Amino acid sequence: xxxxxxxxxxxxxxxxxxxxxxxxxxxxxxxxxxxxxxxxxxxxxxxxxxxxxxxxxxxxxxxxxxxxxxxxxxxxxxxxxxxxxxxxxxxxxxxxxxxxxxxxxxxxxxxxxxxxxxxxxxxxxxxxxxxxxxxxxxxxxxxxxxxxxxxxxxxxxxxxxxxxxxxxxxxxxxxxxxxxxxxxxxxxxxxxxxxxxxxxxxxxxxxxxxxxxxxxxxxxxxxxxxxxxxxxxxxxxxxxxxxxxxxxxxxxxxxxxxxxxxxxxxxxxxxxxxxxxxxxxxxxxxxxxxxxxxxxxxxxxxxxxxxxxxxxxxxxxxxxxxxxxxxxxxxxxxxxxxxxxxxxxxxxxxxxxxxxxxxxxxxxxxxxxxxxxxxxxxxxxxxxxxxxxx
Numbered sequence: 333x334x335x336x337x338x339x340x341x342x343x344x345x346x347x348x349x350x351x352x353x354x355x356x357x358x359x360x361x362x363x364x365x366x367x368x369x370x371x372x373x374x375x376x377x378x379x380x381x382x383x384x385x386x387x388x389x390x391x392x393x394x395x396x397x398x399x400x401x402x403x404x405x406x407x408x409x410x411x412x413x414x415x416x417x418x419x420x421x422x423x424x425x426x427x428x429x430x431x432x433x434x435x436x437x438x439x440x441x442x443x444x445x446x447x448x449x450x451x452x453x454x455x456x457x458x459x460x461x462x463x464x465x466x467x468x469x470x471x472x473x474x475x476x477x478x479x480x481x482x483x484x485x486x487x488x489x490x491x492x493x494x495x496x497x498x499x500x501x502x503x504x505x506x507x508x509x510x511x512x513x514x515x516x517x518x519x520x521x522x523x524x525x526x527x528x529x530x531x532x533x534x535x536x537x538x539x540x541x542x543x544x545x546x547x548x549x550x551x552x553x554x555x556x557x558x559x560x561x562x563x564x565x566x567x568x569x570x571x572x573x574x575x576x577x578x579x580x581x582x583x584x585x586x587x588x589x590x591x592x593x594x595x596x597x598x599x600x601x602x603x604x605x606x607x608x609x610x611x612x613x614x615x616x617x618x619x620x621x622x623x624x625x626x627x628x629x630x631x632x633x634x635x636x637x638x639x640x641x642x643x644x645x646x647x648x649x650x651x652x653x654x655x656x657x658x659x660x661x662x663x664x665x666x667x668x669x670x671x672x673x674x675x676x677x678x679x680x681x682x683x684x685x686x687x688x689x690x691x692x693x694x695x696x697x698x699x700x701x702x703x704x705x706x707x708x709x710x711x712x713x714x715x716x717x718x719x720x721x722x
Contacts, residue, residue: 356399357648359384359638360425362415362440363631367407368555369432371585375619376430376631377402382618383635383671390672393639394646401425405432409439416440420447426650429634431455432627434503444468448650450657452634454627457503461698467654469699470637472630472690474603476504477511482706482722483551483576483601484515490574492549495523496542498562499553500530508553530558539565552577560586567594576601579709592714600716603690604707605629610669611636611689626690633688637661639671640686643678661686662694
């Protein structure tokens with residue numbers, strides 16, 4: 333509903349826009365509005381829409397209105413590719429923002445780079461930015477190597493003496509296991525792993541195999557549906573060690589689905605937005621919430637980066653967005669936290685360094701974010717309570 337409202341505001345401001353010689357600039361959001369990622373996709377899309385609305389209200393970018401076209405990945409690679417083809421071939425977007433699941437981004441990425449379309453993603457699998465994407469991928473989510481390293485360091489700091497990695501086969505399973513084992517070995521800690529079949533109604537046999545190895549700290553590697561079943565089966569099997577899972581898997585949907593005693597003490601971790609930043613305050617205002625999830629903060633940054641790169645290039649073509657995104661996100665320019673202020677500075681001949689809701693937004697040559705903050709939570713009495721922020 334919020335997105336509809338912000339888009340309506342943009343439409344109302346249209347008379348202020350300069351007459352566009354080439355029509356509106358079209359950009360796409362491709363978020364999971366349904367499927368296992370459906371919890372996050374709507375607000376991710378709304379954060380993008382809010383940025384576009386504010387840019388249009390202020391007069392557009394390079395003197396042109398911006399039109400957002402939104403599609404649903406369904407958290408499914410095949411559906412996402414069809415949606416991406418529609419955005420590129422029929423709608424003519426020059427950038428796609430917000431792909432969530434790593435399997436989806438892996439499938440969509442070739443469609444983008446072969447079409448010269450910029451792809452902004454929140455997916456974490458290391459393999460994504462190792463694709464031959466020719467610079468057309470920018471990732472605001474910390475890659476899985478960084479995420480798992482942080483989680484494994486936390487397990488060490490909390491006194492774990494034998495790690496277990498348990499999850500389905502995904503693009504980041506092998507890397508996650510390797511990083512967990514590497515961190516364990518540095519600290520004299522053994523790691524056992526189990527990759528299971530996704531979407532089963534019971535993991536009791538898998539739980540029995542894991543518990544036979546007696547890990548005292550288990551790292552979950554799955555999504556909400558399978559993690560819900562796994563946590564139930566671990567509880568029923570009498571496991572009394574500690575558990576940590578990614579916040580996108582051990583989320584409110586999972587907490588609501590299980591009795592409090594099943595998940596008491598489970599840790600979660602996630603890359604966390606820069607809650608002290610001006611950009612974070614702007615996302616809160618766009619979404620009308622007190623707390624913004626990491627993915628919505630990142631898609632706010634996707635839209636801001638895209639708009640500023642277009643202004644910097646003086647062009648909305650995909651290759652020009654690619655070639656200018658680092659010019660406006662890192663360097664010695666004036667620090668800005670939103671697209672409108674940055675566009676004004678760039679239009680006046682200045683330079684900017686965008687720092688967003690998710691953090692500094694500095695990127696490596698292959699498109700990975702260089703640093704971000706992390707938040708650990710602990711489930712207590714059926715609620716996820718802040719435990720540690722690093």
